[in-house]
Amino acid sequence: MSRRLTRARDAAGPLLISIIAWAVLIYLVLPLAVVIAISFTTTEYLAFPPVGFTLRWYQRFLADPSYVDAILLSARLAFGSTLIGFVLGVPAALVLKRGRLPGAQMLGNLFLSPLILPAIIIGVGVLQISGALGFARSFEAMLVGHVVIILPYIVRTTLASLEGFDTSLEEAAQDLGASGLGTFFLVTLPLIKPGIIAGCLFGLIMSWIDVEVSIFNTVIAQSPIPVKVFNYVQYSVDPMIAAVSAATIYIAFVLVLLLDRLVGLDKVTGQQK
Amino acid sequence: MRINRLWAAILLGIPLIYLIVFFVTPLGMVVVDSFSNEAGELTLANYATVLGEAYYWRVLGYTFWIALVTCVATLILGYPLAYYMSLIERRRTMRRLCFILILMPLFTSNIVRSFGWIVLLGREGLVNETLLLLGIVDRPLRLLSTEVAIIIGMIYVMLPFMVLAIASVLQNMNGSLREASRDLGATAFATFLKVTLPLSAPGIVAGTLIVFTLSISSYVTPRIMSGGRSVVSSMLIYDQFMLVFNPFLGSAIAVVLLVASFALIIAYTLLMERRPARGTST
Numbered sequence: 001m002s003r004r005l006t007r008a009r010d011a012a013g014p015l016l017i018s019i020i021a022w023a024v025l026i027y028l029v030l031p032l033a034v035v036i037a038i039s040f041t042t043t044e045y046l047a048f049p050p051v052g053f054t055l056r057w058y059q060r061f062l063a064d065p066s067y068v069d070a071i072l073l074s075a076r077l078a079f080g081s082t083l084i085g086f087v088l089g090v091p092a093a094l095v096l097k098r099g100r101l102p103g104a105q106m107l108g109n110l111f112l113s114p115l116i117l118p119a120i121i122i123g124v125g126v127l128q129i130s131g132a133l134g135f136a137r138s139f140e141a142m143l144v145g146h147v148v149i150i151l152p153y154i155v156r157t158t159l160a161s162l163e164g165f166d167t168s169l170e171e172a173a174q175d176l177g178a179s180g181l182g183t184f185f186l187v188t189l190p191l192i193k194p195g196i197i198a199g200c201l202f203g204l205i206m207s208w209i210d211v212e213v214s215i216f217n218t219v220i221a222q223s224p225i226p227v228k229v230f231n232y233v234q235y236s237v238d239p240m241i242a243a244v245s246a247a248t249i250y251i252a253f254v255l256v257l258l259l260d261r262l263v264g265l266d267k268v269t270g271q272q273k
Numbered sequence: 274m275r276i277n278r279l280w281a282a283i284l285l286g287i288p289l290i291y292l293i294v295f296f297v298t299p300l301g302m303v304v305v306d307s308f309s310n311e312a313g314e315l316t317l318a319n320y321a322t323v324l325g326e327a328y329y330w331r332v333l334g335y336t337f338w339i340a341l342v343t344c345v346a347t348l349i350l351g352y353p354l355a356y357y358m359s360l361i362e363r364r365r366t367m368r369r370l371c372f373i374l375i376l377m378p379l380f381t382s383n384i385v386r387s388f389g390w391i392v393l394l395g396r397e398g399l400v401n402e403t404l405l406l407l408g409i410v411d412r413p414l415r416l417l418s419t420e421v422a423i424i425i426g427m428i429y430v431m432l433p434f435m436v437l438a439i440a441s442v443l444q445n446m447n448g449s450l451r452e453a454s455r456d457l458g459a460t461a462f463a464t465f466l467k468v469t470l471p472l473s474a475p476g477i478v479a480g481t482l483i484v485f486t487l488s489i490s491s492y493v494t495p496r497i498m499s500g501g502r503s504v505v506s507s508m509l510i511y512d513q514f515m516l517v518f519n520p521f522l523g524s525a526i527a528v529v530l531l532v533a534s535f536a537l538i539i540a541y542t543l544l545m546e547r548r549p550a551r552g553t554s555t
Binding site for chain 1: 281289302354376388432444462486489515530
C-alpha cells in the first residue's frame with residue numbers, strides 16, 4: 001500500500017470520529033437549547049422556532065409565589081442535604097481509608113450502595129421510615145432521603161482523593177509537633193479539598209434535580225421545583241413552564257462553571273465511576 | 274494521620290447509624306411489607322400476584338428491554354465521543370467545551386430534559402419538520418407517547434454517564450502503548466481494535482453497569498415520554514404506593530425488580546471478570 005494512501009486512511013478515522021462526536025454533542029444540547037429558545041416566544045403556545053422575543057413568561061413565573069417558593073425549597077433541600085452529607089461523609093471516608101478497620105472495604109461498599117439502588121426504592125423506603133417515625137411527607141423526610149442519595153458522591157470523591165495521598169506529609173507535620181486535629185486542618189484538608197468540593201457539588205446537583213425521592217415524600221403544596229414542573233408537564237406544556245425549566249438550565253450552567261473553576265472538569269470525570 | 278479508636282468510632286459511627294436508620298431499615302421495611310397484607314399478617318399473596326400474572330412479567334421484561342437498548346445505544350453513541358475527547362487531549366479549550374456540553378444535561382433535571390424532547394418530537398416538532406423536509410416521510414409521524422420516544426429520551430438521559438465512564442479510562446490510558454503499536458506497523462484501525470478497545474474495557478463495563486442500573490429504575494423519563502401509561506416497573510411501584518394505596522403489592526414489585534436487577538448485574542460482572550481484560554483502573 002502506498003504511503004500516501006495509508007496516511008489518507010489514517011486521517012479519515014479521526015475525521016469520522018470527530019464528526020460523530022460533534023453530532024452526539026449537538027444531540028446532547030439540542031433539547032436544552034430548545035427549552036431555552038421557546039421560553040422567549042411571544043406566542044401563547046409552544047412555538048419552535050420561537051416567534052419574536054419576550055421576557056413575559058419569566059415575569060409571569062417570578063410573579064407566581066408558588067414557583068419562587070418551589071425554587072427556594074429546592075435550594076434549601078440541596079444546601080441542607082449537602083451540608084449534612086459533608087458532615088457525615090467526609091469523616092466516614094477518612095476513617096474508612098485510614099482507620100485500619102477490619103471490614104473497611106465492606107463498610108465502604110455500604111456507603112456507596114445507595115448509588116446502585118433504584119432511587120424510586122429509596123424514595124419508597126424513606127416514605128416508610130418517616131411514616132414510622134412520624135414525619136412522613138415533609139421537608140425533613142425529603143431532606144433525609146436526599147442525604148442518602150448524595151452521601152455516596154461525597155464519600156466516593158473523598159476516598160478517591162485520599163487514594164493518591166502522600167502520608168509522609170502528615171507524618172512530617174505530626175513529627176514537628178502538630179496535633180492530630182491540627183494536622184487534619186492544616187495538611188490533610190487542603191490536600192483533599194478538590195475531591196471534597198467535587199463531591200459536594202455533585203451532591204448539590206443530585207439533590208437539586210431529584211424527582212424520584214422527593215415525589216414520594218412531599219405534598220403538592222410543598223414541592224421542590226423539579227416535582228412541580230413534573231406535575232405540570234404531565235398535563236400541559238406552555239411557554240411559562242419552559243421559562244421555569246430554562247431557569248433551572250441556567251442554574252445548571254452556573255454550577256458547571258463553578259465546578260470547572262473550583263476543581264477542573266478533567267478531574268471531575270477522573271473521579272467518575 | 275493517626276486516628277485513635279475512640280475518634281474513629283465516633284467519626285464512622287454516626288454516619289453508619291444514619292445509613293442504618295434511613296437506608297438499611299427502610300429497605301428492610303419494604304421487604305417486610307412485601308410479605309405482608311393490610312391486616313398485618315405475613316403472606317406470600319403479593320408475590321403470587323407479581324410472579325403469577327403475565328402482566329407483571331411483561332412490564333418487568335419491558336423494563337429490562339428498555340434498559341438493554343439504552344445500554345447498547347449509549348455505548349455506540351458514547352464511545353466515539355469519549356474517544357474523540359482522548360484525541361484532543363492537548364486542546365484544552367475544546368476539551369473543556371466538550372465537558373461543559375456533556376455535563377449540562379447531566380446537571381439538568383430529567384423532567385426538563387424530557388420536556389425538550391416533547392417539543393422536538395411533537396407533530397410539528399423539529400424532528401418531524403426535518404423528516405418532512407428531507408422527504409423521508411410525507412406526513413408527520415406520531416412520535417410522542419411511543420416506544421421510540423421512550424428510548425430516545427432514555428438514551429438522552431443516560432448518555433453523559435456512559436461518555437464520562439469511558440472518557441475517564443481513556444484519559445488515564447498510557448498513550449505510549451498506542452504509539453508502540455503504530456511504530457510496530459499496525460494501522461490506526463488495528464491499533465484501536467487490538468490496543469485501545471481492550472484497554473478501555475473497564476470503562477465500558479463501568480459505563481454499561483451504571484447506565485443499566487439507572488435505566489431499570491428510571492421513572493420520570495418513561496413517565497413523560499410514554500404519555501403517562503404505566504409501561505415500566507418503577508411506574509407500577511409508584512402507582513401502587515401513591516394512587517392505588519397498596520404499598521404491600523408495590524413493595525413486592527420493588528423487591529422483584531431489585532432482585533432481578535442484582536442477579537443480572539452480578540452475572541454480567543462475573544462474565545466480564547472472567548475475560549482477561551487488563552487496563553488502568555479508575
